[in-house]
Amino acid sequence: MALTIICVGAVYIDTILSVLRYPSEDEKLRATGYSRRRGGNCANTLEVLSQLTVQNSAMEKGGQVTLYLLCVLPSKQSTDVQFIGRSIPKVKFDGCIFRESFENAASSYIIQAATNNSRTIVSQNPLPEMTTREFIDSASTIRKQSEGGSSWFHFEGRIPTVTEESVRWLCEEFPSTKVSVECEKPGRTYMADVARHADVVFFSRIWAEATSHRDPRDFLQSQLPRMKPGAILVCTWGSEGATCAQSKADEEKGEKWASVKTWKPATGSVEVVDTIGARDTFIAGFLYALNCHEVWPLQQKLEFANELAGRKVLQTGFGGLSEKMGLFGKAAPDHN
Helix, strand or coil, X not given: CCEEEEEEECCEEEEEEEECCCCCCCCCCCCCEEEEEEECHHHHXXXXXXXXXXXXXXXXXXXXXXXXXXXXXXXXXCHXXXXXXXXXXXXXXXXXXXXXXXXXXXXXXXXXXXXXXXXXXXXXXXXCCCCHHHHHHHHHHHHHHCCCCEEEEEECCCCHHHHXXXXXXXXXXXXXXXXXXXXXXXXXXXXXXXXXXXCEEEECHHHHHHCCCCCHHHHHHHHXXXXXXXXXXXXXXXXXXXXXXXXXXXXXXXXXXXXXXXXXXXCCCCCCCCCCCHHHHHHHHHHHHHHHCCCCCHHHHHHHHHHHHHHHCCCCCCCCHHHHCCCCCCCCCCCC
């Protein structure tokens, strides 16, 4: 069966300055490196998904996986849009909302310090955000193009009212459509309400700690009663791994649990090189495992996503991750 995965969020163009240490206020410091690349949670996730799903035969049920980006962008003819398009060539932009009077995409300036691998990010977005009506129109267009297959919408979660109304509309109009959401930034408290409608929720450590929890299992246990039956909750805990729970379906007696420690290679260097996009990579791995390897138990799905994110931080960018996971030209390896 054909599958369409649509990621809803924002795309940024990142300017990354590498420095030996973070500068103090009003200090002049020379950078040791410079790079400019496309960023944004959903775009990063799609870049990794495009690698993982390139071998459609890896899907247990066969069929084609089509990836869509649904976000606000400047003019179609702008150099920023061309730059973004070249960075994720296997992703469709049909559902994007183009602000034709704007030339520049959202941007982030990142100072990455070598002493402790910290990232300091300053963002700027000149583009008017997506409205609920625009989401409905774009989502309807994508669904018409993918009739006859299943759909999965993943939300980064930005504007409170728009995100909640969009998720509610999907659940009411297309109840068979699966929805996943990110609860990453504690300031976006409205995402707790949106999460109640989702099939999969990705929580961050800082979100859990903002609710006075210091343990991922305790935090997820507190969230399970609020979620829909059968929902999967994931809490990434940085360098300490990740924990996952699936709420019981109506006919089941209990929850399912899985947990992993941080993945490290059996041999070779374990030096952290680039943590930018590690969480987005984890989400890509988990969505891939859920959709393309349904028979894997929950533990195996979590292990796959965890290893994928672990391999990502040992390199700059996202290139070649599928090959390193053993996915190039064959089905994913057994991680039992």
